[in-house]
Amino acid sequence: MADTPKPDELLKIKHSPWQLGLEKGWMRTLPVEIKPGMHCYAGEAKNVAAVGMPNPRQWSASDEDWKLPENWKQIVLDGFEDRLKRFRSFRLFMDICVRCGACADKCHYFIGSGDPKNMPVLRAELLRSVYRKHFTTAGKILGPIAGARELTYDVLKEWWYYLYQCSECRRCSVFCPYGIDTAEITMMGRELTNLLGLNIDWIAGPVANCNRTGNHLGIMPHAFKEMMEFFVDELEEVTGVRVEPSFNRKGAEILFITPSGDVFADPGTYTAMGYMALFHELGIDITWSTYASEGGNFGLFTSNEIMKKLNAKMYAEAKRLGVKWILGGECGHMWRVINQYMGTMNLDLAQGSKLEEPVSPVTGYRFENAKSTKMVHIMEFTADLIRNGKLKLDPSRNDNLRVTFHDSCNPARGMGLLEEPRYVIKNVCNHFYEMPPNSIREQTFCCGGGSGLNAGEDMELRFRGGLPRANAVQYVHKKYGVNMLANVCAIDRAVLPALMQYWVPEVDVTGVHEMVGNALLMEGEKKRTVNYRGEPLPGMEDSDDV
Amino acid sequence: MNVILSLVISSGVVFTLLAISFVGVWGAHLQWLFGIVIPYVAVIIFFVGVVRRVVQWAKSPVPFRIPTTCAQQKSLPWIKYGYAEKLDNPVTTTGVVGRMILEVFCFRSLFRNTRMEFGTGESITYKPAKWLWLFAIIFHYAFLVIILRHLRFFTEPMPFFVPIIEKIDGFFQVFTPTIYQSGFIIGGALTFLLLRRLLDPKLRYISLVADYFPLFLILSIVTTGLLMRYVLKADVVAIKELTLGLVTLHPALPEGISVIFFMHLFLVSVLFAYFPYSKLMHMPGVFLSPTRNLSNNSRIVRHINPWNPTVKYHTYEAYEDDFRERMIEAGLPVDKEAASASE
Numbered sequence: 085m086a087d088t089p090k091p092d093e094l095l096k097i098k099h100s101p102w103q104l105g106l107e108k109g110w111m112r113t114l115p116v117e118i119k120p121g122m123h124c125y126a127g128e129a130k131n132v133a134a135v136g137m138p139n140p141r142q143w144s145a146s147d148e149d150w151k152l153p154e155n156w157k158q159i160v161l162d163g164f165e166d167r168l169k170r171f172r173s174f175r176l177f178m179d180i181c182v183r184c185g186a187c188a189d190k191c192h193y194f195i196g197s198g199d200p201k202n203m204p205v206l207r208a209e210l211l212r213s214v215y216r217k218h219f220t221t222a223g224k225i226l227g228p229i230a231g232a233r234e235l236t237y238d239v240l241k242e243w244w245y246y247l248y249q250c251s252e253c254r255r256c257s258v259f260c261p262y263g264i265d266t267a268e269i270t271m272m273g274r275e276l277t278n279l280l281g282l283n284i285d286w287i288a289g290p291v292a293n294c295n296r297t298g299n300h301l302g303i304m305p306h307a308f309k310e311m312m313e314f315f316v317d318e319l320e321e322v323t324g325v326r327v328e329p330s331f332n333r334k335g336a337e338i339l340f341i342t343p344s345g346d347v348f349a350d351p352g353t354y355t356a357m358g359y360m361a362l363f364h365e366l367g368i369d370i371t372w373s374t375y376a377s378e379g380g381n382f383g384l385f386t387s388n389e390i391m392k393k394l395n396a397k398m399y400a401e402a403k404r405l406g407v408k409w410i411l412g413g414e415c416g417h418m419w420r421v422i423n424q425y426m427g428t429m430n431l432d433l434a435q436g437s438k439l440e441e442p443v444s445p446v447t448g449y450r451f452e453n454a455k456s457t458k459m460v461h462i463m464e465f466t467a468d469l470i471r472n473g474k475l476k477l478d479p480s481r482n483d484n485l486r487v488t489f490h491d492s493c494n495p496a497r498g499m500g501l502l503e504e505p506r507y508v509i510k511n512v513c514n515h516f517y518e519m520p521p522n523s524i525r526e527q528t529f530c531c532g533g534g535s536g537l538n539a540g541e542d543m544e545l546r547f548r549g550g551l552p553r554a555n556a557v558q559y560v561h562k563k564y565g566v567n568m569l570a571n572v573c574a575i576d577r578a579v580l581p582a583l584m585q586y587w588v589p590e591v592d593v594t595g596v597h598e599m600v601g602n603a604l605l606m607e608g609e610k611k612r613t614v615n616y617r618g619e620p621l622p623g624m625e626d627s628d629d630v
Numbered sequence: 631m632n633v634i635l636s637l638v639i640s641s642g643v644v645f646t647l648l649a650i651s652f653v654g655v656w657g658a659h660l661q662w663l664f665g666i667v668i669p670y671v672a673v674i675i676f677f678v679g680v681v682r683r684v685v686q687w688a689k690s691p692v693p694f695r696i697p698t699t700c701a702q703q704k705s706l707p708w709i710k711y712g713y714a715e716k717l718d719n720p721v722t723t724t725g726v727v728g729r730m731i732l733e734v735f736c737f738r739s740l741f742r743n744t745r746m747e748f749g750t751g752e753s754i755t756y757k758p759a760k761w762l763w764l765f766a767i768i769f770h771y772a773f774l775v776i777i778l779r780h781l782r783f784f785t786e787p788m789p790f791f792v793p794i795i796e797k798i799d800g801f802f803q804v805f806t807p808t809i810y811q812s813g814f815i816i817g818g819a820l821t822f823l824l825l826r827r828l829l830d831p832k833l834r835y836i837s838l839v840a841d842y843f844p845l846f847l848i849l850s851i852v853t854t855g856l857l858m859r860y861v862l863k864a865d866v867v868a869i870k871e872l873t874l875g876l877v878t879l880h881p882a883l884p885e886g887i888s889v890i891f892f893m894h895l896f897l898v899s900v901l902f903a904y905f906p907y908s909k910l911m912h913m914p915g916v917f918l919s920p921t922r923n924l925s926n927n928s929r930i931v932r933h934i935n936p937w938n939p940t941v942k943y944h945t946y947e948a949y950e951d952d953f954r955e956r957m958i959e960a961g962l963p964v965d966k967e968a969a970s971a972s973e
Contacts, residue, residue, distance in 0.1 A: 095751035105834025109632045170937060172690040173920045179683070180915035183841050185826075185833045186739075186762060189746035195754065200835050209836065222907050229639060231838040257698045261733070261740040261766075262912055263921035265698060295944050296952065305953050306960035332963050374962060375949050388693070389941050396943035404946055424696050427932045453705050457929040464705050471708060498696075500703030500719040500926060503710065522744050522756035526700040526718075555754045 086121030088543045091587060094551075097198040099189065104200060111213060111233050116242040118145050121544035122197075123248055124537060127288035132281055134292035135390060139281025145244070152280050157235055161218055163279045168219065173268045178215045180262050181208065187256035187266070192530045193249050196548030204256035204266040207246050211273055214239060244282055247273040249545060251534035252385070252417075253493035258526055270535075275387045283386065287536035290382040294394050298377040299344035305331075305374035311347050312372070315357050322618070324610030327364035329372055334405050336371035337445060341398060342413025342462075343379040343574030346595070352577040354616040355414060355595030358604075362466070362597065365606050366474070368445050370411065376401035379418040380574060384425075385536040392429040395421055398459070399430050403437035409451075410439075410459040414595050416492035416534065416573035419461060423499040427457040434458070447472040461495075463504035463572060466600060470511045476605035481612065482513035483622040485568040485599070488560045489518070490553065490580070491528035492573035502526075505572050505596050512596075512603040517564040523556035531571075533579035546579065547586050554587035561588055569593050633834050640842035644850050644897075651896035656889045664892040665872055666881045672899035679906025684914050693935040695928040698921040700742075720925045733922055737767055762826070769819035773848075775799055775812040776855075783873040813856050820849050840909055847901055854894035864888050 126143050133140035143151045153159065168175045187204040189195065194202040201207065209231070216223030216232035223232030233239065252267035277283065290300035297304055303311065312329055320326045330336065342359065346352035363370050376397040383391030402410050412422060439458045442451040449468050451460045469475050489509055495501035502525050510516055523529055532550025533539075560566040569580055569591050580593040602615045613624040620627065654660045701718035704711045716725045717732060732738040745759035779799060781792050800808035824845045827833045858864040868884040869891055875882040905911070917923065950957065950964055957964050 097748065097751060099746075099748055100831040102831060104831035105633050105837070106831075107632060109635075110835060169690055170693060172687060172692045172918065173696065175690045176687055176915055176918055176920075179687070180909065180912040180919075182909045182912050183833075183836050183838065184740075184762060184766070185830070185836060186743050188832045188836070190744075195746060195748070200832065203832060203836065205836050220907075229839050231840055254698055257921055258700055259739055259742050259744075261737055262916045263698060263733075263739065263919040265696070265921045268696065268921075296949075298949065304956060305962055306956040309960050309962060334963070374957075375946050389939050392939065393941045393943045396941065397946075400943065400946060422929075423926075424928055425694055427928055428694055428935050429938065431932050449706075452930070453703070454929045456932045459929070467709075468706055471706070497698055497700070500699035500701060500715075501705075502702045504705065507709070520756075527742075527744075527756075551751070552754060555751075559753065 086119075086541070086544060088121060088547065091547075094196075094544070094547060097196070099194070099198045109228075110201065110206065110209075111228060114236075114238040114242060116238070116245050118241070118245055119544075120146070121542060123245060123545065124284035124286045124539045124542050127281070127283035127285045131285060131288035131292040132283060135295050135393065137281065137283065137288075137386075137390075138279055141281060143281075150241070150280075150282065156240070156280050159279050160235060160240070160276050163276050164215070165219065167272050167275065168215075171268070171272065173265065174272045177208065177264045177269055178212055178219075181205065181212070181264055182262075183209075184261065186259045186261065187264075190256045190259050191250075191266075192253070192255070192532065192552045193251075193545070193549045196532070196551035197545075201242075201246055202249060204250075207250055207266055208264070208269045210239075210243055210246055211269060240280075243273055244277055247277060248284055248537065249549075251493070251530045251532070251537055251549065253530040253534055254497040255493070255527065255529065258497060271384075271388075274385060278387055284536065284539070286539035287382050287385050290380075290536070291386055291390060291394065294378050294380075294382065298373070298375045298397065299347075300378055300380055300382065301344050301348050303344060303347065303377070308344075308347065308374045308377055312356075312360075315353065315360060318616070319357050319361060322614055322616055323361065323606055323612065325361070325364065325606045325608055327360045329360055329363070330370075331372050331374055332405070333371040336405060337369040337408050338371070339376070339402050339405055339407040339410045340370050340372050340413065341376055341379045341410060343415040343418060344377055345380070345574035345578055346413065347377075349578060351581065351593055351598065351617075352574055352595060354598040354601070355577065357616050358595065358597030358599070358601030359413060359462070361601045361604055361606060362475075365604060366446050366469070371405060371407070373401045373405070379413055379415045381418060381421045382536055384417050384421055388425075388429075391421060391425060395426055396430050396433055398426070399433035399437070399439075402439055402458075403434060406438045408438055408440050409442035409454075411462055411465060412459050413462050414572040414574065414597060416494040416575055418494075418574075419501065420494035420498035422457060422459050426459070431456070444468055446474050461501060461504070462597065463501060463508060466597070467504040467507045470508060475600075477512055477600075477603045478605055479512050479514050479603050481603050481615070481621050482599050483515070484619075485513055485594075486515040486517065486564060486566045487513050487568045487570050487594075487599070488557060488566045489516070489524070490531070490557075490569055490571040490576060491524050491526075492571055492576055493528060493530050493534055495572060496526055496528050500526075501572070505570075508596055508600060509570055512599045515564075517560050517566055519556040519560050523552065529553040529556065531573075531576045531579040532583055534575055538575055538579045543582070547583065550579070550583040551587065553580075554583050557584065557591055558588045561591055567591055570596050570599065572596055633828065633837065636837065636839045636842055640839045641846050643843060644846040647847075647897060647900055648850060648893055651893040652889060655892040661883050661887070661892065664896050665883055665887070666876065668899045669876060669895060670881075672902040676902040676905055679903075680911070680914060683906050683911055684918075687915070687918050691936045692920050692924070693937065695924050695926075695933040696920055697924045697926045699926050703926060721927045721930070722925060726923055726925050730917065730923055734916060737763055739922075740766060761822075765819045765822045765826075768815060769823065772812045772816035772819060776816065779810065779812070783870050784877045786874055807859065809860075813852060813859070817849065817852050817856070820845055820852065824849070844901075844904070844908065844910060847897060847904070851894060851897045851901065854890055854897065858888070858890050858894060862888060862890050864891050
């Protein structure tokens with residue numbers, strides 16, 4: 085694993101050196117230098133093979149030979165043409181960019197690295213140049229004068245390096261006068277790399293696991309249940325209340341699906357405990373599933389077919405269990421998939437099921453905005469509960485926290501879930517501070533590890549990409565003493581702790597439902613002295629129980 | 631290709647075009663070619679090319695509903711979903727139309743532009759940066775005014791709005807002939823856009839010949855136009871006879887039209903012919919952009935993908951077969967009991 089530079093080393097970035105563009109043009113800077121720490125490991129053969137993806141083999145990005153099929157170029161060009169015909173977005177975005185540069189300094193990877201090929205426009209130009217050469221007349225005839233270049237082995241490597249340095253966060257798309265979405269281009273590019281077996285293992289592994297065991301981490305059903313039972317014990321210790329989650333229970337009213345990361349690693353686990361406490365307190369008829377035990381969908385980062393394959397389990401399980409609707413936990417890209425893809429891809433599977441327009445069993449509120457897809461975001465669900473006074477909350481239990489909220493890219497720019505989490509946070513804690521306006525809401529910055537880049541071997545990439553986010557957190561930390569970074573995304577909860585440790589070590593990370601759980605007054609609870617993390621509650625520091 | 635080479639090529643092409651038309655008309659007296667044949671060919675290329683390209687775009691389906699949501703979604707009734715939200719995160723067609731109007735007429739997304747100031751990296755800021763938006767909008771509207779003013783040459787009688795536009799455009803009637811501001815404003819805006827590309831290293835890095843060429847081309851069109859109007863005083867009556875002849879399909883070549891006019895017309899013809907094969911297609915393209923022209927309602931109404939692939943997923947049955955013993959041991963419900971499953 086590469087040595088990660090120290091923060092002050094890493095900050096030595098020059099974004100616009102004067103010689104940029106005066107030297108030879110960007111097309112002539114090949115071969116790309118594949119830097120350790122800036123990319124993820126290659127997909128393992130077994131993981132690529134597990135879901136029937138092409139060309140499974142052992143390979144490494146640092147090797148000269150990537151062991152491609154002999155006709156790799158034809159495969160890519162055929163795949164390119166096929167996607168131009170299937171996606172208007174792709175075809176249009178290849179044609180209409182005017183290179184105005186509005187997107188140039190909007191990308192967190194560019195801000196954190198200064199690498200000009202991380203400017204969204206240039207990331208797209210890497211593909212556009214090949215598009216011009218092979219699919220436009222001017223490009224065929226004029227070549228580089230028309231901004232066209234041949235697809236070569238070196239170009240392919242350059243594609244790979246930069247396609248896996250984009251987290252598909254869509255921030256650039258907010259600023260583009262034509263709505264060109266680099267995420268869309270990266271997704272197409274990654275589909276093309278996958279035709280050659282050029283996936284990264286941090287995506288291929290979770291995809292293979294999710295397919296077989298139902299979740300990214302490969303937790304088998306019995307282990308999944310055991311982990312949840314551990315949370316039940318923990319919760320009982322903290323609250324004195326024993327919750328009773330059910331699994332794979334037919335006839336339940338609601339199926340709950342959340343990212344498996346929350347069952348597996350801190351601080352997500354505390355969020356999972358928050359969900360369990362909430363469901364128990366409400367007394368609602370809800371079940372978890374071990375088969376559909378993953379909200380996330382790394383198929384989104386692989387290909388639309390794999391995304392559909394993995395997502396299918398949600399409706400299949402809802403139908404099998406006979407639930408009326410699905411409640412979805414805090415997750416980022418999971419909600420991009422649910423909001424923008426799920427109904428389109430898989431609603432057929434819900435035919436003949438008992439799924440209907442979701443109605444909150446507690447408040448009776450009909451979620452008309454989920455009428456077709458039949459899946460409600462837990463932030464919508466909890467916000468509705470609080471608004472209707474259905475939860476007894478003591479926000480002072482979170483008085484040790486000075487909280488800021490990180491909008492996750494996908495719920496922000498692929499959905500518009502902005503106010504619901506803020507409403508909930510303001511009701512469960514007393515000290516809430518917003519980060520600067522150009523770094524939140526629809527302009528929010530990526531955590532640095534989205535779209536399957538949250539591996540351990542690309543820490544430098546993550547710290548660089550996470551710099552804009554961390555910098556905004558540091559601002560509110562210094563100004564308001566913020567010590568807790570709340571979010572509604574399991575990848576955030578996996579990525580941000582390391583990012584904070586690196587840039588702003590005074591700030592910790594939490595899911596919103598962990599704070600809900602801590603503030604929740606439960607029926608029959610004992611005198612609470614500690615929070616879910618076992619830390620003393622405010623005013624209880626001297627209690628004997630701590 | 632670096633900036634020097636790009637500049638040499640793009641400006642070289644424009645100079646060559648100017649030289650060709652100059653020599654062709656002044657030296658070889660090919661008025662009929664530059665005044666009649668080339669304009670017709672260029673207009674045909676323009677329309678055929680634009681239609682073909684737009685049809686090509688339209689033929690690719692929109693499999694998924696992927697608007698970039700730039701405001702709060704419509705969800706719970708008490709969460710504010712006002713005009714701003716309806717336009718930046720539309721859930722209805724009306725909202726989408728509003729969003730597109732703002733995008734097309736006001737360059738709404740570009741208006742959001744910010745400028746990152748990195749400093750030492752200790753405190754990165756993102757300041758509002760409206761210059762690009764301002765000059766882009768000035769350029770486009772000045773261009774529009776100029777095109778509308780030129781309708782004077784192609785219609786008889788003129789549409790009612792042409793004199794009105796001329797009146798507004800010539801507001802400062804200091805000189806004779808009337809000075810139209812638009813011609814100078816567009817020159818200024820183009821110069822800004824060009825300097826921006828040359829002086830900002832990031833822009834210099836991403837710019838291609840295809841970015842400089844249209845700038846030089848339009849600048850030359852503007853310059854020849856200004857020269858004709860204010861310096862060389864072209865014969866407007868004769869020119870109108872030619873242009874009216876072109877649009878009424880009765881082309882004629884009146885005497886006494888100066889060379890500068892043919893140079894102007896030739897560059898305009900090149901712009902027309904170049905348009906469908908260039909980035910200038912952003913004009914029709916913006917209307918088709920799926921991140922802007924779709925409403926964020928895919929949880930309310932199912933969006934249909936015409937090629938929705940049939941995909942085999944890992945079924946619950948296969949999953950249970952894989953883990954049945956362990957599931958039973960852990961007390962998880964199973965669909966088939968162990969004994970019957972093993973039969």
